[in-house]
Amino acid sequence: MLASRVASICRRRRLAIPLPQILAGGGTNPARSSPVAVLLSHGYYSTAAAAAPDPEPCPATVSYLVSCGISPAAAAAASRYVRIRDRDRADAVRALLREYGFSEAEVTRTVRQDPFLLNFDPDRIIRPKLDFFVSLGFEPRFIAAEPHILARSLDNHLVPCIEFLRGILGSDDSVRTAVCRVPRALLVDLDNNMRPAVEAFRRHGLPEESIAKLLLIHMGVLMVPLDRIAEAFEDLKELGLSVTDTAFLYSFRVICSLKRETWVRKVALYWSFGVCEVDLLRAFKTQPTILLVSDESLKKKFRFYLDLLKLDIDDVMAQPMTLSLSLEKNVMPRCAVLSLLMREGKIERKMNLLPALLSNSTVFSERFVWKYAKDVPDVVKAFEGKIKFQGFGDREFERMSHHTTGAKS
Template sequence: MFASICRRRLLRLRQIPSAAGTNPSWPNPIDAPPSHGYSAAALAGATVSEPCPITVSYLISCGLSPAVAAAHKLRIRSTDRADTVRALFRSYGFTDADITEMVRRDPRILTLDPDRILRPKLDFYASLGVQPRKLATTPLFVTRSLNKHLVPCIQFLRGILGTDGKVCRAISRNPSGLTQADLDKNMRPAVDTLRRLGLPEESISKLLTIELGVLRLSPDRMSQIFEDLKSLGLGVTDTGLLYGIRALSCISRETWLRKVSLYKSFGVSEGELLKAFKTQPTMLLFSDESIKKKLRFLLDELKLELSEVMRLPVVISYSVEKCIIPRCAVLRVLMREGKIEPNINLLSALIGSAKIFSKRYVLRYAHDVPDVVKAYEGKIAFEGFRDRDVLVPLKPSG
C-alpha cells in the first residue's frame, strides 16, 4: 500500500513542464500537493525560552549530545509525529547518521507534517536523482516551498544546464545553492551578470555544474571577482577562470587579499603565487593556520624549496597529519632498506592519489618490507629524512 502511494505521488510529480517545453520527467506544480516552509500552521512545535526536558531527551535519542540538545530552545508537542518524520526519512534512504545531522542543524524538521510538507519534497528530489546523503547538511531542502521556489528554480537551472544529470550533479555538489538563493533576487541577476561579463553559455553551464553557490553572488561581487581574475591573466575563454570563480565565490575579497599577503610573507613572489593559483585555486580556501602549518612543515621539516612547492601547489591541499606524514614515513622506511634512493624527488613522490601512492610504495614492497604497511598506518613514527644524520636534500627537478 505504501509503495503504491509513493508510486502515485511520483507519477504526479513527473509532469512539470520544463523551461524549454513540456517534459514528462518533471513534476507538475499544479498537480503536486501543497508545500510550505516554516509557519505557525506548519510547525507542530514551538520555540521556548528554556529547554524542554522531554524535548531534550528526545533529541538525545536522535543522536545529539546533551549539550547540543539543550541548546535548542524547542518544544516538540508530538513525539509520535517526530517518530513518523524519522521513519519517513529512513524510507527514502536517509541513514540514522543523516537524520542526526539534519536534526542537529535544525530540529524543527521533526515537527513538520510528514505527508503534507515532507513527502512531496522528498518525492521531488528523488525524481531528480539526488542522493539523500547530499541533502543531509542542508535542512532547508524540506522547508522551501515546492511550488513557489524549488520547481521554478529547477526549471530555470534546467534551461541553462540542459540535462537532468547536470541539474542533479549541481544540486548534489551544493544543495544550499538551490535552497538559499532566490530566483528573481539572486539567480537571474547572477546569470545575467555572467553573460554581461562575456562568459559563453557553455562556460556558464559548466560553472553552475561545478559550483551552484555562485548564484548567490551579487552582480557587484561577481564583477569584482572577474576583475581580480583578469588581473591574474585569466580570460573568459580560459578553463582556469571557472575554477577561479569557484574559489573566490567562497571567500570575501578581504579574505582573498589576506591570503595573498600570507603566502607572500613566506617569500612567495607575486608571479609564483599567480601561476600557482591558476593551477590550484583552492590553495586560498584553507584557513590561515592550515596554510601556515603546511608551509612550515614542507619548508622547515622536509626542507623543500619554496619555488618547487609553488610549482606543485596541489600539495597544499593535502592534510599534514592524515596524508603527508604517513607517506613520508613510508618513504623513510624504503630509504632505510635501500629500496629507493635517498635523493628521490620527494615532492613528486608525495603527491598523487592514495591509490597510486599505495600501489607504488606500499603494496609493491609490503612482502619484502612489512614495515611499510605499519608506517602507512601510522604505527611507525616519521622522524625526518636522515642519511648519516644529514637531512636528505630534494633532488633538483628538470
C-alpha cells in the same frame, strides 16, 4: 607586470579594511551560533514561527530532542526557537524519513539541523518533497546534509528552481551532481538570486557552456551578491585571466568564496614565508584552491616542507598541489614509506622528492610499496599511516630542476 597586478588588487582590498585589523582576525558571527537562528534570519519559515526566542528552554521539547539523539545543550538551545507541539506527529516525521531510506544517523542529523520539520504534516508537507527528490535520483544523505530544503515550497520554489537549473545544465544527472555538491544553494530564491547571478555571468562574457561548468564546479556561486560577482570578474581580469582561460572558472569560484579581508590576509601569509608575488600568482593560476587552505593548515604545511623536508620555497610553489594535499592522510605516509626504503637501501637517498609525493596513489603504491612489500613489510604499514614519519635525517633532496633518481632495480 604580473607582480604589479597582484599588488594592485591587494592595495585596493586594503582600502576597505586596515591590514593590521585583518591580520588580527575577526570575531565569529553570532548568528552562526544557532542553526535555528540562521534559518529564521533567512525567512524560510513563517512570521509566526519566527517569533523572538523564549528566554528559557522548554523542558518537554528538550526531552524529546534528546530522545532523538541530540545533545542536551543543543536541544536546550533549539528549544528556545521551536516547540514540539505534537509528539505523535514528530514521531511520524521521523518514521517517514526512515521509510525513505534514512539511516538513524541521518534522521538524527536532520532533526538536529532543522527541528522545525518535526511540526510539519508528514504526509501532506514532507512526503511530496521526498517523492520529488527520489524521482530525480537523490539519496537520503542529500536531504540529511541540508534538511532545510524540506521547509521550502515544492510548487513555488523547489520545482521552479530545478527546472531552471535543468535548462542550464541540460540533464537531471548534471542537476543532481551540482546540487549534491552544494545543497544549500538550492535554498536561495530563484528570481532574486539564481536568475540575476546567471544573467550577470552572461553580461560579463561567460559562454553558456562555461556557466554550466561553473555550476557543476560549485553551485554556490548562485548565492554570491551581484556586486561581488562584478568584483570577481574585475579582480581576475587584473590578474591577467580571461573568461576563455582554463583556470578562469576554478579561479572565479575561489575568488567568490573569499571575503576581501580574507584575500589580503592570505596573500600576506604567503609573503611571510618568502613567496614572491609572481610565484603566488603563477601558483594560483595553476591551483586556485591554495587560497582556500586555512591559515593554520597552510602554516603547518609550509613548516613541514621547509623545516622538516628542507625543501626550497620556490620548489613548493612550483608544485602548488603540495599545499592542497593532506599532510596526515597523504604526504606523511608517503614520506614514511620513502624513509624506510632509504634506510634499507632500496632507493637512493638523494632523489627528487616532490614528484613521488605528488604522483597518483596507484602509481606510488606500485612503485614504492608493493614492489618492496616482501623485502620490507613495514612499507605497507607506513603507507597505511601505522608507522609515523620521523624525518629523513641530515640530507638534501634534488631540486625540481634536476632529473628524478629512480628506485634501484
